[in-house]
Amino acid sequence: MAIQIKNPFITSGYISAEYFCDREAESKELIGALLNRRNTVVVSPRRMGKTGLIEHCFHQKEITREYYTFFVDIYATGSLKELVYILSKHIFSTLKPRGKKFVEQFFTVISSLRPAFKLDPVTGQPVFDIGIGEIRQPLQSLEEIFEYLESADKPCIVAIDEFQQITRYPEKNVEAVLRTHIQQCKNTTFVFSGSQRHMMQHIFFSASRPFYQSASFLNLDPIRIESYRKFVHKHFGKAKKKIAEECITRIYNLLEGHTWYMQSIFNRIYEQLDSGEEISLTEADRLLHSTVDSYRIVYQSMVALLPERQKEVLFAIAKERKATEITSSEFIKKHGLSSSSSVQSAAKLLLEKELITKEENTYQVYDRFFGLWLAQAYGTGYSL
Ligand SMILES: Nc1ncnc2c1ncn2[C@@H]1O[C@H](COP(=O)(O)OP(=O)(O)O)[C@@H](O)[C@H]1O
Numbered sequence: 240m241a242i243q244i245k246n247p248f249i250t251s252g253y254i255s256a257e258y259f260c261d262r263e264a265e266s267k268e269l270i271g272a273l274l275n276r277r278n279t280v281v282v283s284p285r286r287m288g289k290t291g292l293i294e295h296c297f298h299q300k301e302i303t304r305e306y307y308t309f310f311v312d313i314y315a316t317g318s319l320k321e322l323v324y325i326l327s328k329h330i331f332s333t334l335k336p337r338g339k340k341f342v343e344q345f346f347t348v349i350s351s352l353r354p355a356f357k358l359d360p361v362t363g364q365p366v367f368d369i370g371i372g373e374i375r376q377p378l379q380s381l382e383e384i385f386e387y388l389e390s391a392d393k394p395c396i397v398a399i400d401e402f403q404q405i406t407r408y409p410e411k412n413v414e415a416v417l418r419t420h421i422q423q424c425k426n427t428t429f430v431f432s433g434s435q436r437h438m439m440q441h442i443f444f445s446a447s448r449p450f451y452q453s454a455s456f457l458n459l460d461p462i463r464i465e466s467y468r469k470f471v472h473k474h475f476g477k478a479k480k481k482i483a484e485e486c487i488t489r490i491y492n493l494l495e496g497h498t499w500y501m502q503s504i505f506n507r508i509y510e511q512l513d514s515g516e517e518i519s520l521t522e523a524d525r526l527l528h529s530t531v532d533s534y535r536i537v538y539q540s541m542v543a544l545l546p547e548r549q550k551e552v553l554f555a556i557a558k559e560r561k562a563t564e565i566t567s568s569e570f571i572k573k574h575g576l577s578s579s580s581s582v583q584s585a586a587k588l589l590l591e592k593e594l595i596t597k598e599e600n601t602y603q604v605y606d607r608f609f610g611l612w613l614a615q616a617y618g619t620g621y622s623l
């Protein structure tokens with residue numbers, strides 16, 4: 240049954256192909272990799288659509304028919320123990336609806352986590368109930384989890400989102416341990432996704448690292464304007480709402496097609512229009528400004544928390560929108576900065592805080608709305 244939703248421009252999660260724009264080539268590539276048991280790395284900036292793409296592929300018939308799929312986001316994990324916790328809890332909750340037999344088998348293979356197996360006193364249903372601290376032998380549990388996946392009656396696909404997080408774990412040799420298990424898998428294929436390109440590249444493309452060349456690489460660029468245009472017209476058309484090509488183009492250019500930001504704006508434009516109405520450029524511009532402004536409190540506090548030097552560099556980058564040669568004397572002079580070395584160290588810290596991105600020597604504010612807000616608050620503003 241098709242799900243009926245009020246606004247087709249969704250800004251969180253995945254619903255169905257109907258509300259998913261393009262990504263045809265990427266889906267084909269990822270599905271092909273999975274069907275042929277190639278582990279794959281998916282990389283893009285945050286909010287570009289990695290999770291969406293993986294979910295979309297996991298919903299395709301070729302995959303749902305033949306595989307068990309698991310998707311875990313490890314962004315919030317800080318140790319191998321937590322990884323074990325989140326992975327096992329997720330596998331448990333995926334299996335639970337399949338019935339007692341599956342749950343029992345789970346705890347038979349993953350016997351080190353047996354203490355987590357409890358029955359809800361009210362419903363009598365099995366629950367996974369253990370504190371992270373009670374995971375006493377994470378290495379053994381991890382081994383058992385892999386054993387479990389390998390013994391499943393269908394092949395498994397495990398997607399680990401924000402995989403770069405494992406480099407922050409305090410335990411020794413995490414990468415090597417995971418790599419060893421993953422390498423031995425015959426029944427399980429992996430997708431590793433991450434938004435920190437340099438960390439992901441480090442993990443998978445440094446000859447000295449355990450995961451070196453162990454997976455193929457899929458880079459997620461913004462959705463092309465032609466596809467997004469079609470997507471907008473399809474949904475606006477269905478509701479008899481109108482929007483000019485020019486308007487779509489300007490929004491796309493200003494937001495550089497960054498998926499979530501595009502979805503947010505089109506969601507609001509869609510909401511604004513009644514059937515038969517067309518959005519004017521002025522009105523679209525007003526909506527964009529009010530959307531950006533709605534995050535004002537967050538952005539103000541982000542700025543307030545920054546040391547002076549970093550603030551200055553952030554403002555300079557925001558003013559330029561795309562800044563190159565930020566340590567050149569020209570850039571320093573233009574923006575009244577102090578010295579090339581202080582700009583360099585400030586930029587490094589801003590990168591680590593994920594406030595800016597660096598692609599081939601071009602710096603940009605990471606969050607598109609934050610960039611626009613900064614341009615308005617500290618620069619010459621922006622408009623469609
Ligand atoms: N192809 C797409 N078409 C429409 N919306 C999408 C598409 N891909 C992602 N989105 C939306 O954009 C937002 C960000 O995508 P997400 O997959 O969470 O990004 P990432 O995992 O890269 O951070 C989500 O809310 C999702 O609904």
Ligand SMILES: [Mg+2]
Pocket residue numbers: 289290291400
């Ligand atoms: Mg994601």
